[in-house]
Amino acid sequence: MDPTLYNAAVEGNISGGDFSLAEYLKRDKENPYQVTPTGNTILHVAAHYGHYHFVAEVLKISPALLCHRNKKNETALHVAANEGHIKVVHSLHSMDEHYKETLMRMTDENGETALHNHQDEARLLAKEYPEFEFPSNKAQETPLYLAAESGLHEALIEILDSCK
Template sequence: LMDERLQNASINGNVAGLAELMKEEEGRALLGQVTPGLCNTCLHICASYGHTHFAAEVLRLRPKLASVRNKQTETPLHIACREGKAQTARLLLESNPSLACSALVAAGDEKGANAMMLAARHGHVEVLKLLLSDRWLPLFRVEGSLVPSLLEAASRGHS
């Protein structure tokens, strides 16, 4: 189970609190802890709140957390896109381009939605603009997932 102090720091985006935890003997080991139920890491949690500075510090300390999937098979990127946290999504994309490719193109959550589909489904225009930028758009064209994502957005009235 996740240490309550880490969970609270993640929820609040408390970078100073994270730094204090990292000073403890088992500090880095705390970063591998997950919440009960969904098995979210601290990176999943801060991504859902859009705490980009906190996410950047977590990624500096443990970059591999970007690829960890929770029980719903979501990475932190999927959560950031679903919640409309464009700056955090950008950080996660840039932190690991190979992860970006798999999370953007491949099915992500337990219902088969990739990060772009999640952003479209929830009408997060800024996230869609990010994902459709020149840097990331080729990933969608390669696998043919652009059209389903755009159809998802249009079917929900997000045009």
């Protein structure tokens, strides 16, 4: 990945000086698809650092990045959920329904959806997708089981109240 692009994602820099994220991404249609050695796009990097405004800007230009996976099979939603960045999760969920449905079904290398991860994200996703049947991961653990095992009372209640 180009160092300028990587640093912009790490810092959450949309514009400044002679840099404009929109212009940079539109300059070459391959720019948004550059990856780090671990397969992370700028969307993954920005999600990792919690830069929800940067995430929203990238998605306006390249919405297909939402479903791009890194070498661990993680989407930016997995990364944001793992890091506990609820604002990024909200930004990622402000997308078109077509992408949301696809994104919710995507699993990482452990067979986990984004709902398997963090309490706040689990509550949000359970509320937004009550009809979705969240599968178990490779260890045969469902999000409901993980919430109970971890003592995540609020997430457990939300899952039980919201999901069928």
